[in-house]
Amino acid sequence: METSYETIIIGGGVVGSSIAYHLSERNKEGIVVLDKKFPLSGTSGSTQAWVWVHNKTPSWYAEFSMYSAELYPYLSKKIGDVEYKRTGGLSPFFSELDREKAERLAEAYEPIGIKIKVLSREEALEKEPSLNPDIVGATYSSIDGNVNPFRLVDRYMRAAKKNGVQYSTYNKVTEIQKLPGKFIVRAEKGRFECKNLVLAGGTWSRELGKLVEVTIPINQLRGQILVTEPLKPFLNYTISGLRQAFNGEVLIGYSMEEEGFNRATTLDVIQETANMAIHYVPSLRKAKVVRAFSGIRAMPEDGFPILGKIPGVENLYVAAMHSGVTLSPLVGTLMTELILDGETSIPIDRYSISRFA
Amino acid sequence: MNAVETDVLIIGAGPAGLAAAFETASRGLQVTLVDESKSMGGQLVQQTQVLSSLPSIYQPMCGFELAAHLSRQLEDFEIRYLLGHRVIGFYKDGSVGITDEKNVFPLRAKKTIVATGASENAIAFPKWTLPGVMTIGAAQTLMNRNFVQPGKNAVIVGSSDFAMDVALQLSKVGVRIRGIVEKNTGVKANGTEKVEQVRKIGIPILLNSSIKEARGIGAVSEVDIQQGEDIWTEKVDLVCVDGGRSPILDIFYQLGCSFGHQEELGGWVPQYNNDFQTDCENVFLAGNAAGISTQGALLVTGMLAGINVCAALGAISKEAVEEGKQSLWKELESIETRSNLKVWQARNQHIEKFAHPVLKDQFIS
Numbered sequence: 001m002e003t004s005y006e007t008i009i010i011g012g013g014v015v016g017s018s019i020a021y022h023l024s025e026r027n028k029e030g031i032v033v034l035d036k037k038f039p040l041s042g043t044s045g046s047t048q049a050w051v052w053v054h055n056k057t058p059s060w061y062a063e064f065s066m067y068s069a070e071l072y073p074y075l076s077k078k079i080g081d082v083e084y085k086r087t088g089g090l091s092p093f094f095s096e097l098d099r100e101k102a103e104r105l106a107e108a109y110e111p112i113g114i115k116i117k118v119l120s121r122e123e124a125l126e127k128e129p130s131l132n133p134d135i136v137g138a139t140y141s142s143i144d145g146n147v148n149p150f151r152l153v154d155r156y157m158r159a160a161k162k163n164g165v166q167y168s169t170y171n172k173v174t175e176i177q178k179l180p181g182k183f184i185v186r187a188e189k190g191r192f193e194c195k196n197l198v199l200a201g202g203t204w205s206r207e208l209g210k211l212v213e214v215t216i217p218i219n220q221l222r223g224q225i226l227v228t229e230p231l232k233p234f235l236n237y238t239i240s241g242l243r244q245a246f247n248g249e250v251l252i253g254y255s256m257e258e259e260g261f262n263r264a265t266t267l268d269v270i271q272e273t274a275n276m277a278i279h280y281v282p283s284l285r286k287a288k289v290v291r292a293f294s295g296i297r298a299m300p301e302d303g304f305p306i307l308g309k310i311p312g313v314e315n316l317y318v319a320a321m322h323s324g325v326t327l328s329p330l331v332g333t334l335m336t337e338l339i340l341d342g343e344t345s346i347p348i349d350r351y352s353i354s355r356f357a
Numbered sequence: 358m359n360a361v362e363t364d365v366l367i368i369g370a371g372p373a374g375l376a377a378a379f380e381t382a383s384r385g386l387q388v389t390l391v392d393e394s395k396s397m398g399g400q401l402v403q404q405t406q407v408l409s410s411l412p413s414i415y416q417p418m419c420g421f422e423l424a425a426h427l428s429r430q431l432e433d434f435e436i437r438y439l440l441g442h443r444v445i446g447f448y449k450d451g452s453v454g455i456t457d458e459k460n461v462f463p464l465r466a467k468k469t470i471v472a473t474g475a476s477e478n479a480i481a482f483p484k485w486t487l488p489g490v491m492t493i494g495a496a497q498t499l500m501n502r503n504f505v506q507p508g509k510n511a512v513i514v515g516s517s518d519f520a521m522d523v524a525l526q527l528s529k530v531g532v533r534i535r536g537i538v539e540k541n542t543g544v545k546a547n548g549t550e551k552v553e554q555v556r557k558i559g560i561p562i563l564l565n566s567s568i569k570e571a572r573g574i575g576a577v578s579e580v581d582i583q584q585g586e587d588i589w590t591e592k593v594d595l596v597c598v599d600g601g602r603s604p605i606l607d608i609f610y611q612l613g614c615s616f617g618h619q620e621e622l623g624g625w626v627p628q629y630n631n632d633f634q635t636d637c638e639n640v641f642l643a644g645n646a647a648g649i650s651t652q653g654a655l656l657v658t659g660m661l662a663g664i665n666v667c668a669a670l671g672a673i674s675k676e677a678v679e680e681g682k683q684s685l686w687k688e689l690e691s692i693e694t695r696s697n698l699k700v701w702q703a704r705n706q707h708i709e710k711f712a713h714p715v716l717k718d719q720f721i722s
Contacts, residue, residue: 267463
């Protein structure tokens with residue numbers, strides 16, 4: 001394997017693989033992705049994989065998410081079917097107080113072109129008859145949906161490889177050295193050199209940052225997800241906390257726990273999650289839960305993506321965020337522009353790591 | 358919900374679990390026994406063949422007789438039986454979640470013995486998912502437990518001792534066995550007598566052969582068997598696949614135990630020490646979950662786990678523990694070196710690696 005590259009991307013999850021793919025569309029040579037395990041063995045493979053815009057706040061973050069969601073149909077045309085479904089998203093609420101909040105949200109979104117409807121109880125039940133009749137209403141956004149994360153990352157990888165990207169897996173990076181004009185990256189399986197270095201380590205970003213003496217303030221959040229037996233299609237929308245997959249299984253998850261990298265599941269959360277699901281969709285009471293799994297999510301300290309150049313270190317970039325599935329098409333596109341053109345078509349200054357300084 | 362308390366929780370009421378229950382309950386410990394089946398004895402219940410290599414204190418007997426014996430010897434003790442119940446997970450505080458398929462309740466045990474046994478491995482070939490294709494153990498269960506003849510014309514894939522036993526039993530209930538298909542150059546079974554018996558009743562044993570494809574609409578109706586260059590078709594309505602067995606590990610995953618790989622023990626096996634204790638201090642294991650072995654060995658591992666749990670809870674004197682352990686290990690050695698030396702060697706290798714597990718958790722990190 002050649003060891004000198006134009007660009008090394010550390011992390012082959014949905015974010016790293018999207019950057020690799022988008023970069024390879026324009027720059028066919030000299031890209032390698034290093035992954036400590038294998039793409040989809042971490043966060044990207046243990047997610048409900050919503051493409052979700054609605055109720056992201058503040059509105060500029062929702063706008064950013066919307067641009068990414070809008071890229072999905074185009075992305076599917078380029079890399080192949082990723083089972084992207086723009087189902088529309090429903091967030092039911094159970095009190096009048098929440099209705100006021102919802103209306104304020106809808107108002108805030110209007111100027112940026114995200115249409116959120118605040119539905120009455122009857123309207124919501126008409127759209128999704130399985131919802132709990134005790135709801136007071138729901139917010140609805142037509143741009144929300146979901147995707148098959150396994151297909152998504154796999155398609156990114158295949159498309160990237162077709163364009164000449166190399167993947168080096170089970171190859172944990174242990175040391176990064178900055179020399180004039182280049183980086184030397186030492187990993188378990190060898191030594192690599194590159195001009196550009198992109199840190200896309202997701203939940204491991206903080207550890208990666210330490211190798212270049214940069215604090216990347218990403219923490220871990222555990223989410224436990226339940227999977228039901230395959231049920232006949234009965235959910236029309238992506239509902240807050242749950243969605244029905246192509247094969248009929250309903251995926252349910254609400255929990256967020258600070259447990260580091262511990263991927264265990266606990267019955268406490270499993271039971272809570274099941275109860276929440278029944279609260280939203282009472283008929284799920286009869287469904288059998290066949291599986292539960294945990295995913296460790298990346299969570300930046302302030303909740304927003306950390307994206308762009310790392311100030312003070314030439315040609316060093318970072319892309320670390322929660323909601324990597326939603327944002328991956330846009331992040332891949334923008335990081336490519338940043339690396340090749342030095343500027344982006346949509347401003348990303350707001351997401352610079354320098355905000356934490 | 359307040360957790361139910363118990364000294365010892367035994368998960369699995371097969372031979373190992375029942376043996377462990379006897380060791381612990383007979384020394385005055387409060388024992389809870391969980392099994393998803395409504396009956397005790399696990400897979401013993403449908404074993405109508407005579408079990409060889411039982412521990413020296415036992416007369417030769419059939420599996421179902423042994424199951425009855427093991428259950429009967431518990432009658433004098435107050436054991437909390439949770440039959441028809443399943444362990445489905447663990448709470449954050451370490452208590453175990455048990456369901457009766459309707460409700461879930463927590464149970465807190467001082468020590469847990471996991472004796473979840475083994476599951477059969479399938480052998481895949483084109484159309485192997487057609488009804489009529491089943492594991493060899495499933496065919497035996499249908500026949501001996503449910504009294505259903507699983508088919509009329511059968512092919513068996515695999516030639517272990519167990520496959521020979523079931524071949525004989527199937528023949529006895531009128532299933533015509535068209536052949537035993539073995540991909541290797543020799544028969545896998547160690548019991549030469551049984552192989553002779555199988556040959557004698559006219560069942561062809563086909564070495565160097567495999568199933569190329571199954572066919573059928575809605576159910577299997579024929580298979581193509583390949584032996585070297587020859588391919589021919591057999592009309593069958595039953596294909597029994599014997600892909601060996603592997604320990605059932607779900608509970609160990611949930612508990613965060615480490616694993617090592619030992620091909621001869623069935624693949625991935627929880628890491629354990631001389632005391633049949635895993636690297637989770639309060640978790641012991643026994644039976645096929647600790648490595649696939651013969652019925653006699655399973656009993657001994659159950660007894661060992663039971664004695665060691667008694668020691669950990671102070672229910673037995675130090676001398677008695679040492680004496681018991683020594684004689685049981687001797688017994689285990691004698692049974693396993695006689696029935697399958699490779700298993701004995703693999704078990705020892707596995708125990709030696711206790712401090713250096715290959716897998717610290719299920720996520721290969």
